[in-house]
Amino acid sequence: MESHDQAILAASAKHPVVPLEKGRFYTYGTAGFRMKADLLDGITFRVGLLASLRSRKQNSRAIGVMVTASHNPAADNGVKIVDPLGDMLEQEWEHYATALVNAPSDEKLVEVYNRLAVDLKIDLKAPAKVVYGRDTRPSGHTLVAALADALDATNTEAVDFKILTTPQLHYLVRATNSEGTPLAYGTPSETGYYEKLAEAFGRAMRGRKINGPLVVDCANGVGGPKLQEFLKYIPKEKYNLDVTVVNDDVLRPEILNLECGADFVKTRQRAPPNPKPQPGVRSCSLDGDADRLIYYWVDPDSGFVMLDGDRISSLAASFIGDLVETAGLRDELRIGVVQTAYANGASTTYITQHLKLPVICTPTGVKHLHHVAQGYDIGVYFEANGHGTVLFSPDALQAFRKTQPQSPAQKEALDTLAALADLINQTVGDAISDMLMVEVILAHKKWTLRDWAMTYTDLPNRLVRVEVGNKDLFETTDAERRLLRPEGAQEEIDQAVKKYKDARAFARASGTENACRVYAEAATRSEANELAERVARIIERHGTL
Numbered sequence: 001m002e003s004h005d006q007a008i009l010a011a012s013a014k015h016p017v018v019p020l021e022k023g024r025f026y027t028y029g030t031a032g033f034r035m036k037a038d039l040l041d042g043i044t045f046r047v048g049l050l051a052s053l054r055s056r057k058q059n060s061r062a063i064g065v066m067v068t069a070s071h072n073p074a075a076d077n078g079v080k081i082v083d084p085l086g087d088m089l090e091q092e093w094e095h096y097a098t099a100l101v102n103a104p105s106d107e108k109l110v111e112v113y114n115r116l117a118v119d120l121k122i123d124l125k126a127p128a129k130v131v132y133g134r135d136t137r138p139s140g141h142t143l144v145a146a147l148a149d150a151l152d153a154t155n156t157e158a159v160d161f162k163i164l165t166t167p168q169l170h171y172l173v174r175a176t177n178s179e180g181t182p183l184a185y186g187t188p189s190e191t192g193y194y195e196k197l198a199e200a201f202g203r204a205m206r207g208r209k210i211n212g213p214l215v216v217d218c219a220n221g222v223g224g225p226k227l228q229e230f231l232k233y234i235p236k237e238k239y240n241l242d243v244t245v246v247n248d249d250v251l252r253p254e255i256l257n258l259e260c261g262a263d264f265v266k267t268r269q270r271a272p273p274n275p276k277p278q279p280g281v282r283s284c285s286l287d288g289d290a291d292r293l294i295y296y297w298v299d300p301d302s303g304f305v306m307l308d309g310d311r312i313s314s315l316a317a318s319f320i321g322d323l324v325e326t327a328g329l330r331d332e333l334r335i336g337v338v339q340t341a342y343a344n345g346a347s348t349t350y351i352t353q354h355l356k357l358p359v360i361c362t363p364t365g366v367k368h369l370h371h372v373a374q375g376y377d378i379g380v381y382f383e384a385n386g387h388g389t390v391l392f393s394p395d396a397l398q399a400f401r402k403t404q405p406q407s408p409a410q411k412e413a414l415d416t417l418a419a420l421a422d423l424i425n426q427t428v429g430d431a432i433s434d435m436l437m438v439e440v441i442l443a444h445k446k447w448t449l450r451d452w453a454m455t456y457t458d459l460p461n462r463l464v465r466v467e468v469g470n471k472d473l474f475e476t477t478d479a480e481r482r483l484l485r486p487e488g489a490q491e492e493i494d495q496a497v498k499k500y501k502d503a504r505a506f507a508r509a510s511g512t513e514n515a516c517r518v519y520a521e522a523a524t525r526s527e528a529n530e531l532a533e534r535v536a537r538i539i540e541r542h543g544t545l
Ligand code: 16G
Pocket: 030, 031, 364, 365, 366, 367, 383, 385, 387, 509, 510, 511, 512, 513, 517
């Protein structure tokens, strides 16, 4: 037997995978493996095996594993792999994860493991390293123990960063791998993360002040304690930073994501009921693992007003676009904005027609947006649900540093761009980092949330979840905007859309649950609702045919 076989067999026996009914498989989806926590022990063990293979394949660089189920209920958990630069696992490897996790016995598991090693020309004797973290869910503790067993069985160096936000883990992976190189990303420690953000925030603010207090709802998740910790690194008076952290109780797991958090705010289109929203107070919500951000306030006159991922995207694109112009780099650097089909049509129009920037639409899921954004010198990407970031290419970073400014304004623009590139998490969307970016931009523009909301008017829209027998019947094309299958469904949607003014609708299978989602927008709220219901009925019918 080969080097790791015995050890894997012995350890795997302690971490069995719960078999699914015949014909069903566990799949590595947009958020890795995510489900009820009690099904995850064996899966997490096997993800550990894959992470060790991945590290060996990646010249022994560190691979990350994050245990979290983000905005899901407390009883769920999840596990996903982070590549050496801090981005998501390469797509091809998702299949290998699926193959390992679905191996029907310990012996078969060892067989799949060895076959992957042979097929991918992986030297199992090479060093391997995995760094990992988990959110505040109580189940995370035993799941990382299963992970550690896999790392032990495969002779993999393991670094346990304990409780972290998802973006912190992504940061740590990149920082670990780049330490001591010219591309060093930051000190590979949690403190290093706070220090990097705090320093860049100071440089980006350039003496400006924040316009009013901010209430931050942390979904009773890991973002609460981490944001509190971060705030210790900021001289608050200097910037007039007055943050009140709410929903930061991580000791009662049952209230995680319960009636609070970014997902609640976005899908229910209202402020969390607790603590009672104070009229006019600037507010934002993070999700359970702090990689999504939504701003809002409750207006004494017009009620709840939300500033979602599309708004953050257009705010960032507008500010950064202007800075690039002032820095004299407009002809040199290509700026692109990446959205999904869920982006409000009004935001797309604003970005293309007012900001004159190209918008690219990709399928749902951060990995798709991230990938396209990497093709630009400055790639702004956000999902409407608040997940996103701004990526800067090496050419862009070099231009910020090397361009000789001809005026104080040009120098300020170059310096601010360089500071933003350090402030904005380059590995993945990061609610804490994005929040600081938004605060910097609003401070520069001297904008209230109302000023921000005035830039364009959202088209009324409606999202409907449709239960279907088999969501896999639904196949899309054109970045999920059109259905290829079931046959005839798209034609019916087209007919429905034609009946309304400025309307648009699409349906897609969810990547995270067995259901379809329908999105519709139209000139008025009632039309958007009506269209969404019509399309939902079409999907329902085709889903049961
Ligand atoms: C996952 C994705 C998120 C996407 C959502 C869509 C990541 C890290 N997360 O949570 O980006 O918006 O799935 O869910 O990629 P759905 O497929 O159920 O609509």
